[in-house]
Amino acid sequence: MSRFRMYPTPAQQIALLEQCGHARYVWNLALEQWSMWTPAKGPTPGFAEQCRQLTEARAVFGWLRAGSQTVQQQALRDFDQAVKNFYAGTHRRPTWRKAGLHEGFRIVGAQTSRVVKLNRKWAAVKLPKIGWVRFRLSRAVPDAKSYRITCDRMGRWHIAFAVIPPPVPAPGTGExxxxxxxxxxxxxxxxxxxxxxxxxxxxxxxxxxxxxxxxxxxxxxxxxxxxxxxxxxxxxxxxxxxxxxxxxxxxxxxxxxxxxxxxxxxxxxxxxxxxxxxxxxxxxxxxxxxxxxxxxxxxxxxxxxxxxxxxxxxxxxxxxxxxxxNPAYTPQTCSVCGHCAPGNRESQAVFRCVACGHQANADVNAAVNIAAGRAVSARRETPPRVSPKREPQHATSA
Known part of the structure; x- marks a missing residue:
């Protein structure tokens, strides 16, 4: 909903790939430190300690200092959040990022407001260490606190603003x-x-x-x-x-x-x-x-x-x-009489009930059962239709 196609120049593409390489290098380095944890060695460096190590590394290595500190520090913050999500059980374990497959970086803070509308169809965003990059205006630019720059396997660049759109309102018909x-x-x-x-x-x-x-x-x-x-x-x-x-x-x-x-x-x-x-x-x-x-x-x-x-x-x-x-046996259950049998479904597209003779499209019949919320037990028994006003009966011993 908030992703736009970017059109950088060839020189800007080279600079963008360098920024992606820096973010990927920092992420993989943080992942290597986290993977080396053992009970004997003690805890691995956290986000604050890794930021201090990043500052020292930028002072030593010129190729790392040539990149944006915002991009590299945000990669550390993203990794720290990924580790927290992994321990919370909501996400999988963080994995290695590979060149050509994981190309992207994130920008947060005051730099996200550097977006200028050029005309009705074009806008530009100012990226750190790169400059103004144009992107296509397919819809209105949302007011976001962060955005992410990505490159897919085709070489297409996109900018995605971190904004959750409001849900679609219900029609109110009760259908x-x-x-x-x-x-x-x-x-x-x-x-x-x-x-x-x-x-x-x-x-x-x-x-x-x-x-x-x-x-x-x-x-x-x-x-x-x-x-x-x-x-x-x-x-x-x-x-x-x-x-x-x-x-x-x-x-x-x-x-x-x-x-x-x-x-x-x-x-x-x-x-x-x-x-x-x-x-x-x-x-x-x-x-x-x-x-x-x-x-x-x-x-x-x-x-x-x-x-x-x-x-x-x-x-x-x-x-x-x-x-x-529960999808149990919904394709084999008749949506009219409720009879469930494997022979009801003649083929992938044809449904013909062996009890009442109802014939319909097999997928539509299953969709009707799903809409009614019908589920059949593992023994393929159709629940009997008993009046809710009936007095409960005592079970008889066999």
Whole structure:
């Protein structure tokens, strides 16, 4: 919501990459100090001690002194916050930052106010040790206390202001919608709408396969290999941009139309893990087939449809209005009579109830069950429809 595309000059790109290298070096150095902790050595340096060490290092090394102290000190502060988040259990363990993959730095304080609007379409921000850099005005610039400069694998530069946008207001109609996520159909709504996340076209997929084959034949470290890697990164970035655009538009539309949004409670990270190898008891040191290539294709399909991103953005935009429903046997349960059986779902797209004969799209039927909040037990038993006014009965012994 607050990210803008930057257009630095070639000289400014070199200076930006140097600043990214300084921030990455300081982060990795702090991570190395933190990783060397042992009970015998005692505590590792904290943020204040690392800032003093940074000041001493800048006095000794000229290449480090040529960079911005704000950028380097903020990298230490970001690492300190990452360690606190790790100990709090909200984030994973801090990892190493690599060149070409983690290119970016953050600016905080009074320097964030150095933003000037040039005209209707362009603005400029003054970065320390670099100067004024232009960026495209796709929306109004928010009033933020910090911003982050990043560079993706395609070489595109962006500036993102740290501002949390307000949630989308509810329509107040009381409507409830269920969202069923799938691989063939990215999202099916209980209203009957089938939404598909756009990806690479057939021609782009053929070009991606051709480039991957060329990459396998390139010599490591050669210029041709770098060119092929850049072309592959361009295709992957194109697919990611389309997926992100679809997620933003879909989540905004759903949040504006419905008061309550019910989705499946899926653990996407666990679902997309690679299968564990199976040892062959007959042949020590050998392994049995575990269908890892089929699982890899399923993982790519799940990630390409943005299952996790869609629910995350819905929770951001429809705060307090997203409910997660147990997905147990919702695709096999009839949304009309409630009968649950494996034979109800004839195929991926066709649902035909063996009890009442109800026929509908399988994904839409599952979305209706999710909207109703229906969940079936592990024994696939349909809960009996008993009047709430009925007097409770004593259980009889077998």
């Amino acid at each position: 409830v919608v269920g969202v069923d996520r799938g691989v063939t159909v990215s999202a099916a709504l209980s209203t009957g709408e089938l939404l598909t996340c756009p990806g690479l076209t057939d021609r782009e997929q053929a070009r991606l396969k051709h480039l991957q084959r060329r990459l396998a034949r390139c010599r490591p470290g050669s210029k041709r290999r770098r060119r092929v890697q850049a072309a592959i990164a361009k295709l992957h970035a194109r697919a990611a941009d389309r997926r992100r655009d679809w997620v933003e538009k879909t989540s905004t539309d759903v949040a504006r139309r419905f008061d309550v949004i019910r989705v499946e409670d899926l653990r996407v990270a666990q679902m997309t893990r690679r299968p564990k190898p199976k040892s062959d008891p007959q042949r020590p040191g050998r392994y049995l087939p575990n269908r890892r290539r089929a699982k890899a294709g399923l993982n790519r399909g799940i990630l390409a449809n943005g299952w996790g991103d869609l629910v995350t953005r819905l929770e951001h935009k429809a705060t307090g209005r997203v409910e997660k429903v």
